[in-house]
Amino acid sequence: MLINCDLHSHSGYAGGVGQISLDNLEVAMQKKGIDVFGTGDCLHPEWREFLKGNLVEREDGLFSKKGNDARFMLQTEVIFTAAVGAGRKSVHTVLLFPSFDSVERTCKILEGMGVKNTIGRPFIKCADRVDVSNKLSKILDIDDKIEAIPAHVMTPQGVYGSSNPIDKMKHFYGSATERISAVETGLSADPEILSLIPELDDFSLISNSDAHSAALNRMGREFTTVEVGSVSYGNVIDAIRKNRIARTAEFNPTEGRFFLTGHRAKKKGHGDAYCVFSPKHTPKGNKCPICGKKLTVGVLERALQLKDVQGGTREFGELSPSTKDFVRMVPLVEVIAYSLGVVSVVSAKVVALYDKVVDVFGNEAQIWFEKDEVIRKKLASAEVSEIVIDNIIKVKNGDFSFSPAGFDGTYGKLVVGAKEDVFNVNIISGQGTGQKRLF
Numbered sequence: 227m228l229i230n231c232d233l234h235s236h237s238g239y240a241g242g243v244g245q246i247s248l249d250n251l252e253v254a255m256q257k258k259g260i261d262v263f264g265t266g267d268c269l270h271p272e273w274r275e276f277l278k279g280n281l282v283e284r285e286d287g288l289f290s291k292k293g294n295d296a297r298f299m300l301q302t303e304v305i306f307t308a309a310v311g312a313g314r315k316s317v318h319t320v321l322l323f324p325s326f327d328s329v330e331r332t333c334k335i336l337e338g339m340g341v342k343n344t345i346g347r348p349f350i351k352c353a354d355r356v357d358v359s360n361k362l363s364k365i366l367d368i369d370d371k372i373e374a375i376p377a378h379v380m381t382p383q384g385v386y387g388s389s390n391p392i393d394k395m396k397h398f399y400g401s402a403t404e405r406i407s408a409v410e411t412g413l414s415a416d417p418e419i420l421s422l423i424p425e426l427d428d429f430s431l432i433s434n435s436d437a438h439s440a441a442l443n444r445m446g447r448e449f450t451t452v453e454v455g456s457v458s459y460g461n462v463i464d465a466i467r468k469n470r471i472a473r474t475a476e477f478n479p480t481e482g483r484f485f486l487t488g489h490r491a492k493k494k495g496h497g498d499a500y501c502v503f504s505p506k507h508t509p510k511g512n513k514c515p516i517c518g519k520k521l522t523v524g525v526l527e528r529a530l531q532l533k534d535v536q537g538g539t540r541e542f543g544e545l546s547p548s549t550k551d552f553v554r555m556v557p558l559v560e561v562i563a564y565s566l567g568v569v570s571v572v573s574a575k576v577v578a579l580y581d582k583v584v585d586v587f588g589n590e591a592q593i594w595f596e597k598d599e600v601i602r603k604k605l606a607s608a609e610v611s612e613i614v615i616d617n618i619i620k621v622k623n624g625d626f627s628f629s630p631a632g633f634d635g636t637y638g639k640l641v642v643g644a645k646e647d648v649f650n651v652n653i654i655s656g657q658g659t660g661q662k663r664l665f
């Protein structure tokens with residue numbers, strides 16, 4: 227059977243995050259078509275106790291609220307930091323746990339390492355990569371079903387990110403790299419981008435939302451479909467380890483906040499001006515033409531650098547043999563808001579139409595894997611307007627782009643029915659022009 231998993235989220239305890247409740251998550255999981263959802267922040271003492279008091283074990287290692295079907299997996303993100311080159315590098319890493327017992331033992335070990343556990347996403351301070359390897363190994367030694375997955379690998383806070391860049395994964399995780407089976411593509415990358423990096427041929431690629439709320443454009447905005455004999459923690463982990471990934475549902479990486487290189491508006495010394503570049507247009511020395519500081523290097527440029535340094539031979543667009551099927555989606559609420567010319571994805575009009583569309587298919591995930599003619603027929607008989615139907619089908623077929631693409635922490639702006647050449651962006655906006663809002 228195929229199940230949709232979204233195994234990276236954050237609770238209300240992670241810094242700067244809104245409240246999140248299991249009830250809201252369950253409603254959103256049902257609408258989005260997510261079968262198994264990561265709890266986020268399961269090491270945090272209060273959230274952990276809340277989960278323990280409200281969830282019951284259903285199958286080996288998966289949990290749900292009493293009497294409900296939505297399955298939760300115990301999950302957190304941690305940040306390993308270590309000296310790399312002249313500075314320190316922080317690398318976000320997802321941890322998945324098979325039991326509350328293994329979570330509690332991990333908390334004890336972290337306490338012993340002097341790790342403060344007051345924010346949802348604890349920092350594990352390490353001297354160097356040998357120390358990272360030792361500390362990660364100590365956690366993995368607790369239970370052989372605990373899984374560590376480098377998170378959003380291409381963003382500045384990911385293992386391949388542009389801050390204190392490294393050439394290979396083992397230059398950060400040391401010998402514990404051998405105990406890592408999968409990496410998370412993150413919003414700014416997908417199997418096409420990661421195929422540029424040769425060492426990833428040996429890893430499964432998974433995709434998660436990294437949601438900080440149950441909002442319909444956040445949770446389930448990326449997910450991984452795995453093939454399992456039956457639903458259980460062990461089976462999901464086994465599928466991830468053995469690359470029995472059926473498909474991933476991805477953001478279009480150009481929407482992700484770090485796709486191209488640049489500096490966003492409102493940065494110090496920028497006012498409303500921003501700049502954004504494709505790799506071949508990045509200014510010499512990576513120097514911002516507006517403020518003179520170093521530009522934030524985007525995912526595309528980093529992936530091409532890693533290809534060169536690792537001796538990669540595949541061109542952009544050629545997929546690694548280890549990659550699986552994937553689709554690029556835009557959250558349906560965003561497609562609907564765009565079609566109605568409404569800015570807010572939580573407006574009553576958008577939500578009502580979203581519910582109507584989702585009711586027709588059972589859940590949102592279903593739509594992205596449905597045939598065009600089926601979508602058209604079913605939505606037309608539910609009296610959904612032509613423009614909404616057209617835009618859903620266009621997005622499903624990849625006939626959309628983000629212009630400009632995301633850069634330096636700014637999401638890309640959706641344009642349905644237009645293509646942007648991401649290899650040919652060279653924008654230095656004038657003072658006061660600001661970024662054009664397209665919807």
Ligand SMILES: [Zn+2]
Pocket residue numbers: 303318377378383
């Ligand atoms: Zn993260």
Ligand SMILES: [Zn+2]
Pocket residue numbers: 489493496514515516517518519
């Ligand atoms: Zn600048």
